[in-house]
């Protein structure tokens with residue numbers, strides 16, 4: 223099948239590449255010329271495990287090309303995916319301007335039947351708005367399919383290649399049949415392609431993200447309560463996770479959720495409810511809890527060292543909003559590092575992939591370290607913000623030697639309490655008792 227994907231970001235680039243990998247001819251379009259130039263040379267602008275290799279192979283085999291010319295891409299293809307960003311507007315609603323601009327571009331370029339697929343996360347009613355925007359500028363027939371994307375950054379290729387489910391919203395059998403044909407190779411192990419109306423497909427994406435964010439905020443609140451009553455949230459997590467009605471996923475407390483999706487999608491649901499004359503107090507609380515949780519690690523630093531951190535040096539491991547990505551959009555690390563700087567601390571940061579992104583946020587206000595241990599030198603404490611695998615089994619004696627004081631604020635509960643005790647660290651996890659070295 224010949225298809226184009228307009229918007230070559232985390233979603234568009236992964237989707238386009240994976241469709242090419244299953245044998246389709248794919249044109250990826252972006253308005254940023256440097257991004258397209260780089261991709262043509264095999265330079266991938268984002269970090270996503272496995273992506274670079276897949277792009278190289280599909281480019282070499284002629285199935286994947288890149289362009290800034292959306293009109294030309296639309297003329298050469300039958301299925302057109304819209305995968306541009308939908309950031310929150312001033313009032314929290316999803317900003318559809320990029321989606322609608324692309325819809326009009328597709329409409330103007332069409333010279334026959336097209337399936338236009340909304341892959342971006344868009345609020346209920348957007349398929350109708352896309353349809354109207356296209357109909358204004360073309361007489362050619364077309365269908366709009368809503369096809370929300372559920373991939374996770376850091377595991378995006380795997381998620382796209384083996385999705386738990388594919389959701390397709392639309393009313394045209396012709397369009398839905400084409401989409402089924404496109405997705406069939408990805409669901410050969412029996413996971414379903416679920417078809418429904420556009421509005422339900424649009425809402426499904428928001429419902430999924432809002433529910434996941436709710437689980438995170440619930441566990442963060444539960445962790446804070448565990449700290450007060452002397453329970454260990456990690457035991458509680460294991461104790462409830464085996465209940466099949468609950469399951470093990472998304473029960474890990476931490477420093478709050480971030481990223482380009484959860485914060486904006488929760489906001490967008492609240493906004494949609496508001497527009498319908500309905501409040502959504504549950505999601506208001508999810509947001510409020512998350513904002514507080516992003517400050518929790520710095521609160522612990524202040525409880526331990528006092529509010530004035532001038533003259534103190536803090537090391538931070540992990541800046542990306544989650545492991546295996548360089549994405550720092552809405553990352554809790556932004557709140558945490560700014561909180562430390564505002565209290566006068568000097569900050570030394572390390573992340574395996576996000577240092578370039580971090581430079582855009584912090585400039586020369588922090589020091590950057592490619593090697594995690596280098597950030598620890600003469601620091602008064604280490605803060606763990608992202609649970610990269612490489613932080614799980616570090617050289618504790620070496621860390622103790624490098625740190626001015628052996629203090630770890632662990633926002634991800636990576637370490638064993640007994641190991642911390644045996645190594646002589648002061649260890650402050652989330653929702654678990656503080657470990658203090660025997661005096």
Ligand SMILES: NC(=O)c1ccc[n+]([C@@H]2O[C@H](COP(=O)([O-])OP(=O)(O)OC[C@H]3O[C@@H](n4cnc5c(N)ncnc54)[C@H](O)[C@@H]3O)[C@@H](O)[C@H]2O)c1
Pocket residue numbers: 228229230231232233234251252253254257292305306307308320323324341342343344371372373374375482483
């Ligand atoms: N990132 C994720 O993990 C994820 C997961 C599921 C769904 N989504 C949704 O997918 C959508 C895209 O997210 P993303 O993270 O890939 O965004 P992104 O910001 O990484 O990428 C968007 C791309 O679209 C390009 N673009 C914007 N306007 C354009 C135009 N008129 N013509 C051509 N290109 C244009 C931008 O230059 C950018 O490269 C959003 O709606 C998001 O909510 C994201």
